[in-house]
Amino acid sequence: MTLALLHTSPAHIPVFDALRDAEHPGLGLRHLVREDLLAGAVESGPEAVSAEVGAVLADAVAEGASAVLCTCSTIGGVAESAAATVGVPGLRVDRPMAAAAVERGRVVVLAALAGTLAPTLALLAEEAEKAADRPAGVRAVLVDGAWARFCAGDRDGYLDLVAAAADAVEDADVIVLAQASMAEACRRTVTRVPLLSSPRSGLAAAAAAARRVPRPGP
Numbered sequence: 001m002t003l004a005l006l007h008t009s010p011a012h013i014p015v016f017d018a019l020r021d022a023e024h025p026g027l028g029l030r031h032l033v034r035e036d037l038l039a040g041a042v043e044s045g046p047e048a049v050s051a052e053v054g055a056v057l058a059d060a061v062a063e064g065a066s067a068v069l070c071t072c073s074t075i076g077g078v079a080e081s082a083a084a085t086v087g088v089p090g091l092r093v094d095r096p097m098a099a100a101a102v103e104r105g106r107v108v109v110l111a112a113l114a115g116t117l118a119p120t121l122a123l124l125a126e127e128a129e130k131a132a133d134r135p136a137g138v139r140a141v142l143v144d145g146a147w148a149r150f151c152a153g154d155r156d157g158y159l160d161l162v163a164a165a166a167d168a169v170e171d172a173d174v175i176v177l178a179q180a181s182m183a184e185a186c187r188r189t190v191t192r193v194p195l196l197s198s199p200r201s202g203l204a205a206a207a208a209a210a211r212r213v214p215r216p217g218p
Contacts (some may be wrong), residue, residue, distance in 0.1 A: 013033070023163075
């Protein structure tokens with residue numbers, strides 16, 4: 001049983017490997033890193049890279065993937081759509097997080113990259129519509145300077161800026177960290193507002209989907 005993960009940064013690989021080792025032993029992970037897909041999505045919009053995303057996922061399935069997980073929030077929607085054509089379950093890492101967030105009430109979304117905001121807000125709106133009588137009030141905050149720190153390889157500086165932005169949030173019932181790379185900022189905050197990040201719940205959902213795929217007979 002192999003789960004293919006589509007990343008737009010190699011920084012995600014150790015995060016998901018560690019989660020797999022701790023919580024899903026025996027699950028095979030195949031990491032596919034395509035930084036160019038995020039660059040194209042930021043420049044021209046996520047739909048501009050949908051064909052390339054579909055080709056990457058199709059190749060992963062041809063090489064034996066039981067399910068595919070996109071760990072990039074910016075292209076997660078197009079990855080979900082593309083996965084519908086490749087014959088195995090396809091998930092975006094932030095959907096379980098979004099579903100949990102809209103159950104909490106007032107949501108503040110923190111993002112390091114402006115291009116991530118629209119896909120994340122659209123996902124939250126989708127999940128709010130599914131949750132009967134639970135429309136989410138959503139406010140978005142772009143963390144100034146964080147993306148430049150991430151691109152420069154300044155992981156501590158990046159996480160510190162995200163944590164500081166979370167600590168500054170008021171009038172919210174939950175804080176959503178829009179990008180998987182933000183997850184470790186949860187350990188650096190002092191806010192009493194609950195924070196949700198996507199790697200753990202996203203990987204759990206994808207692992208469950210992979211397990212449900214029938215295995216070929218002898």
